[in-house]
Amino acid sequence: MNNIIFEENIIRITNVQNFDLEQTFNCGQAFRWHQKSNGHWIGCADKKCLEIYNDGCDICIQGTNRDTFLNFWANYFDLGRNYGEIIDSFSKNPTLKAAAETGSGIRILNQEPWETLCSFIISQNNNIPRIKGIIERLCENFGEKCGEFYSFPSAQTIARLTLDDLAVLRSGFRAKYILDAAKKVAGGEIVLDALKAVTFEEAQLQLMKIKGVGPKVADCVLLFSLGHIDAFPKDVWIKRALSELFGGEMPPEALSAAGIAQQYIFYYIRKKQS
DNA sequence: TCCCAGGCTCTCT
DNA sequence: AGAGAGCATGGG
16 A cells, blocks of 8 residues: 555655556546646546646645545545556566556546446447547536536436436437436446446346446446456457457456456557557 | 547347 | 447547
């Protein structure tokens, strides 16, 4: 665990390894963190807002308190995981090693499951700028005011809406999927938190009962919010990377922490082609 | 203007 | 069970 100092109004994580804010927030796992003109990042999760920034080798956090940090944000930022060990375990494969070194500051965020499910339903056959726009409209129209942001609306809130209500999102054919997901979650047919405790296969099967949720969206939810780091979402970028860089197959070295390898590969191939 | 985007559903073999 | 069209919308 990192060394954490609770200063007045600031929580300082000293000498942080493998935690780059730009990489972590821009690797496509989360859509609602914004960078201010002074370089600080601000965001909102589970109705809690936060400001976070790099200060030399430290990470500094404002807008929370000791208890909320220890009980919520420490897990959100996956501070208990040793990414250095994982990167070492990838290093036998040269391409995987290069990808891991390029994205070595990425941490998998443990996000709120409903927000993650809804966000990745919206992500299908879509591009990242537009995904962010739709999610922003979802929060502004149906969330609650939360500092300078709006919270992500609950499944219960969305479940009470109609397709006409959701037209403001301009989310196209995905609106009906959002509604189906909200109804199944709000009605208790699917208990997202319970999927943390079952096998990856079982959890994936449960999620795919929702209309508009296939293997890729399910894997993103499992990886980014339910602690299943064996999930390996295969999107167009990953398929391209596997075929162009890895001879079509996922490298066996990646299996122990496939989801983390996936993030490094995703970040790597997108950076190469930008 | 055109192509395509962190896919999935539905239909047709 | 595998392939392919269609899907809403708008960024580049």
